[in-house]
Amino acid sequence: MELTTEKSLTESGPTGTTRNGIGDTSVVIIEKYKDALHRFCMGYLGDEALAEEVARETFASLSDGRELPAVDLRPWLYKVARNHCLEIMRRRQPSISRNGFADAARLGAGRHAGDVYNERQELMRQVLSNMPEEYRSVLMLKHVEGLSRAEIAEALEVSEPTIKGRLVRASEHLREALRNQSGSIS
Amino acid sequence: MSCDMSRDRLWTWVQGEDDDAASRAEISQHLEVCLSCKSEVSDMRDLIGDLQNVAVSCAPVAPTEAPRVIGDYQILRQIGRGGSSVVYQAEQRDTRTPVALKVIGGGPRVNDSQSRLFEREVQTLARLNHPAIAAVLEAGRLDDGSFFFAMELVRGVSLREFAEGRRFEGPDEKPLNLRERLVLFRRVCEGVSYAHQRGVTHCDIRPSNILVSDHGAGHSHGNDLPAFPKLIDIGHARLMGRDEAARSTHGDDGRYVYSLPYLSPEHAQGRQDQIDVRSDIYSLGVVLYELVTGGLPDDGSRNSPRSAVGPSCRQAPVHRGNRKRLVPGELASIILKAMENEPPQRYQSAAALADDIDRFMSGMPVLARPLSTRYQLRKLVARHRLPFALAAMLLLSFVGSGVAALLQARQISSDAARSQRVQAILESFYEAPDPERSGRRDVTVIQSLDAKAKALTEELDDDPLVAAAVRNTIGNTYRSLSDLPSAALHLTFALETRRKLLGDDNIETAKSMNDLGELRVLQEQPDQAENLWQAALAVRRSVLGPDDPRVAETLNHLGVLKSQDGERFEEAKANLEEALRIRRNVLAAVQADSAASREVRLARENVARTLNDLGGLYRIRHTPDEFADAERSYREALRLRQESFGPVHPQVAKVHNNLGKLLQSKGEFDAAEQCFQTALRILRSDHSYGDDHQYIARLLSSIAQVKLARGDISAAQAFGEEALALREKLLGATHAETTESRRFLDSLVSSRAAAN
Numbered sequence: 001m002e003l004t005t006e007k008s009l010t011e012s013g014p015t016g017t018t019r020n021g022i023g024d025t026s027v028v029i030i031e032k033y034k035d036a037l038h039r040f041c042m043g044y045l046g047d048e049a050l051a052e053e054v055a056r057e058t059f060a061s062l063s064d065g066r067e068l069p070a071v072d073l074r075p076w077l078y079k080v081a082r083n084h085c086l087e088i089m090r091r092r093q094p095s096i097s098r099n100g101f102a103d104a105a106r107l108g109a110g111r112h113a114g115d116v117y118n119e120r121q122e123l124m125r126q127v128l129s130n131m132p133e134e135y136r137s138v139l140m141l142k143h144v145e146g147l148s149r150a151e152i153a154e155a156l157e158v159s160e161p162t163i164k165g166r167l168v169r170a171s172e173h174l175r176e177a178l179r180n181q182s183g184s185i186s
Numbered sequence: 187m188s189c190d191m192s193r194d195r196l197w198t199w200v201q202g203e204d205d206d207a208a209s210r211a212e213i214s215q216h217l218e219v220c221l222s223c224k225s226e227v228s229d230m231r232d233l234i235g236d237l238q239n240v241a242v243s244c245a246p247v248a249p250t251e252a253p254r255v256i257g258d259y260q261i262l263r264q265i266g267r268g269g270s271s272v273v274y275q276a277e278q279r280d281t282r283t284p285v286a287l288k289v290i291g292g293g294p295r296v297n298d299s300q301s302r303l304f305e306r307e308v309q310t311l312a313r314l315n316h317p318a319i320a321a322v323l324e325a326g327r328l329d330d331g332s333f334f335f336a337m338e339l340v341r342g343v344s345l346r347e348f349a350e351g352r353r354f355e356g357p358d359e360k361p362l363n364l365r366e367r368l369v370l371f372r373r374v375c376e377g378v379s380y381a382h383q384r385g386v387t388h389c390d391i392r393p394s395n396i397l398v399s400d401h402g403a404g405h406s407h408g409n410d411l412p413a414f415p416k417l418i419d420i421g422h423a424r425l426m427g428r429d430e431a432a433r434s435t436h437g438d439d440g441r442y443v444y445s446l447p448y449l450s451p452e453h454a455q456g457r458q459d460q461i462d463v464r465s466d467i468y469s470l471g472v473v474l475y476e477l478v479t480g481g482l483p484d485d486g487s488r489n490s491p492r493s494a495v496g497p498s499c500r501q502a503p504v505h506r507g508n509r510k511r512l513v514p515g516e517l518a519s520i521i522l523k524a525m526e527n528e529p530p531q532r533y534q535s536a537a538a539l540a541d542d543i544d545r546f547m548s549g550m551p552v553l554a555r556p557l558s559t560r561y562q563l564r565k566l567v568a569r570h571r572l573p574f575a576l577a578a579m580l581l582l583s584f585v586g587s588g589v590a591a592l593l594q595a596r597q598i599s600s601d602a603a604r605s606q607r608v609q610a611i612l613e614s615f616y617e618a619p620d621p622e623r624s625g626r627r628d629v630t631v632i633q634s635l636d637a638k639a640k641a642l643t644e645e646l647d648d649d650p651l652v653a654a655a656v657r658n659t660i661g662n663t664y665r666s667l668s669d670l671p672s673a674a675l676h677l678t679f680a681l682e683t684r685r686k687l688l689g690d691d692n693i694e695t696a697k698s699m700n701d702l703g704e705l706r707v708l709q710e711q712p713d714q715a716e717n718l719w720q721a722a723l724a725v726r727r728s729v730l731g732p733d734d735p736r737v738a739e740t741l742n743h744l745g746v747l748k749s750q751d752g753e754r755f756e757e758a759k760a761n762l763e764e765a766l767r768i769r770r771n772v773l774a775a776v777q778a779d780s781a782a783s784r785e786v787r788l789a790r791e792n793v794a795r796t797l798n799d800l801g802g803l804y805r806i807r808h809t810p811d812e813f814a815d816a817e818r819s820y821r822e823a824l825r826l827r828q829e830s831f832g833p834v835h836p837q838v839a840k841v842h843n844n845l846g847k848l849l850q851s852k853g854e855f856d857a858a859e860q861c862f863q864t865a866l867r868i869l870r871s872d873h874s875y876g877d878d879h880q881y882i883a884r885l886l887s888s889i890a891q892v893k894l895a896r897g898d899i900s901a902a903q904a905f906g907e908e909a910l911a912l913r914e915k916l917l918g919a920t921h922a923e924t925t926e927s928r929r930f931l932d933s934l935v936s937s938r939a940a941a942n
Contacts, residue, residue, distance in 0.1 A: 142201065144237070175233055
């Protein structure tokens with residue numbers, strides 16, 4: 001159903017980015033999700049090239065039909081990308097920490113002029129980097145990628161009630177960790 | 187926390203995961219009274235905001251020790267840091283002028299892109315001299331290769347903080363009320379408009395980039411609100427029509443490097459060629475949303491990257507912490523228009539947005555609504571009184587002499603059907619040929635009504651029930667003439683008198699509640715309106731039975747009111763569908779029992795009206811199912827009105843227009859254009875409109891938009907030019923709609939130039 005929506009958007013968008021993509025759904029999908037997936041993978045891997053590779057691999061899975069989405073495209077993309085990331089992290093544990101945000105931070109310096117920096121944000125990065133993956137993923141998918149509870153449940157392959165509870169625990173974990181590190185929040 | 191509310195519940199609520207409506211309502215109410223939880227929720231929202239900002243930027247820079255001197259400036263302290271820049275509070279060593287000193291990078295780390303960005307920022311800012319924009323005092327390069335520039339130091343707090351009552355110096359004050367917030371926002375728009383007129387887009391408008399102090403100068407509104415906003419950090423501004431090389435290279439990575447909730451879809455998607463002043467309009471829309479509601483558009487539709495690829499945000503703004511409290515309808519429309527997904531659908535300039543805010547504040551009809559809504563009619567009544575002179579004169583004929591008035595009043599009091607008929611007659615005048623054509627205001631009518639109403643009130647002093655009936659009608663007439671305080675006086679008297687003498691469970695009392703509810707909507711008091719209508723509905727159902735047309739009337743009111751709150755879609759739908767069922771039955775009964783064409787036409791029009799409202803409700807959902815329902819409703823409304831009025835009638839044209847807007851939203855541009863063209867033909871051939879009319883200009887503009895959407899830029903330009911010419915003729919060169927047309931054409935020309 002996502003594909004239908006996509007097609008409709010493509011055909012109807014008067015000023016869309018996909019002027020060259022009409023009739024080529026894969027191109028449209030990649031165009032639409034590549035940045036989001038790249039960002040999502042960066043949170044895990046902290047490596048630009050690797051994140052791009054995982055995003056490409058995810059899209060390749062789509063276009064070659066190896067793993068076709070059963071229900072909805074968006075959560076499926078995140079599920080596949082996350083699994084790729086976790087696999088890479090498992091394989092390369094000695095050389096790549098789970099500290100994706102911290103690594104990404106060092107690599108990304110200078111790229112985002114004007115983005116206001118402050119101490120709290122740096123603390124936030126550290127806390128995110130050290131957060132259990134199941135917490136971080138649910139927060140990222142909810143608040144950064146904007147997925148619904150049902151979509152997150154599909155992407156993480158757990159039930160919706162689990163997601164609901166996990167969101168609360170993850171948020172509280174984040175808050176407590178920040179409070180412990182800064183000693184000044186709230 | 188000092189109360190029993192668990193933090194888990196608050197987290198669930200804040201994150202939009204509380205599925206229980208009763209629980210949500212309980213928390214909303216709790217937050218109204220519990221400062222501790224309110225603060226807790228505020229922290230939670232901030233935390234989520236920080237999480238989003240950090241997660242999407244991934245770009246910290248290790249803190250460095252602040253230097254003591256930079257160039258001619260003595261550094262006092264660091265006050266901010268961007269991904270490649272640091273901002274210090276400093277003072278010029280000779281003059282001791284306080285400045286904000288921004289330093290870009292450290293020599294070796296500065297690359298061409300950063301240099302270009304900095305130089306562009308300086309060029310951009312150097313051109314600007316406006317009280318709502320922080321001035322650039324000096325710029326240059328340091329020995330180590332770093333760039334710097336000195337800006338006016340703004341001693342203020344962010345727009346959000348200021349609205350909440352925080353001040354840079356001195357104690358906190360009361361949060362600004364809605365009007366003050368709009369005045370403040372209006373001033374921000376002035377600064378943005380000034381920059382736009384000089385070819386500068388901000389590209390990163392958000393509350394933290396708007397500092398507000400409570401002392402300053404430069405606003406000439408005559409409004410004494412001590413609030414002086416200044417736009418800062420225009421570091422991402424791009425020069426329009428210049429620096430094409432930089433435009434095409436800078437920022438092309440397409441990542442979300444700005445504050446997500448405020449970023450326009452085209453900017454978020456990296457569609458660099460489409461970022462223009464209207465991207466700032468989008469950001470202003472989100473800022474306005476936050477300023478009005480206290481929160482950001484939630485449910486993930488606007489504060490996440492998903493917004494960049496999803497459909498337009500069509501849900502009505504809701505107040506943070508009290509979702510039941512509605513944002514005034516016109517204001518909601520303004521916000522949604524500013525936040526439209528596609529730039530051509532937004533305001534085409536900050537000035538146009540500011541003008542609509544002005545209109546809202548002065549009670550004039552805003553431009554952010556389609557022409558087909560009943561709202562337009564209501565506002566026309568409110569603004570242009572001439573046709574309603576007829577209605578008023580009709581009333582005056584009832585009350586012209588004491589005896590005649592008394593008799594008429596007794597009839598109204600004793601015969602509800604008679605009263606309803608009088609209302610119907612009055613309403614038929616409301617839909618008389620358009621008053622905009624005359625553009626005149628007849629103040630003598632309302633003056634006469636004042637005098638008569640006063641005399642009558644005194645004359646009927648000995649018979650309060652008759653007085654209540656008459657004053658209910660007078661109140662409705664005042665309401666139609668847009669004299670809301672007078673309407674409130676009479677309608678409140680009627681309701682209170684009837685309540686006192688007849689009790690709450692009386693059909694006359696219910697009528698007063700129903701009518702006062704209509705006034706409350708105009709007074710932007712939707713909660714009161716809803717309470718009155720709910721009470722009126724209960725009485726009408728119990729006294730008249732569930733199938734009475736008056737039950738349908740109140741249900742229709744409730745449905746339309748609730749349809750402005752995206753969260754109450756199902757309730758609104760239930761009310762409108764119930765109203766439709768009743769009105770269909772009434773129509774069937776009238777058709778079977780009566781050959782009186784007027785009765786049939788009235789009943790048919792009631793059905794058509796509810797169908798039209800239902801279509802509007804379905805349309806806001808933007809889902810295929812609801813689009814289909816909306817289309818069905820509009821098409822039936824169209825058929826009914828064609829039966830009543832024939833194929834060529836303004837009411838028919840309005841449904842064609844609504845249907846066209848729906849099809850446009852669906853992306854069916856061919857069909858949408860057919861609808862607009864049909865509506866255009868009707869209005870042009872209908873004698874009550876003539877060839878030159880504002881509605882016609884709007885239809886031409888709609889056709890231009892769908893032509894553009896179909897890629898037919900030449901035709902879009904032709905229709906756009908026709909709309910512009912008509913608006914210049916009818917409205918003048920400086921009217922907001924004229925400006926909008928001009929902007930549309932400007933953007934077309936730019937698009938063509940870019941394409942070539």
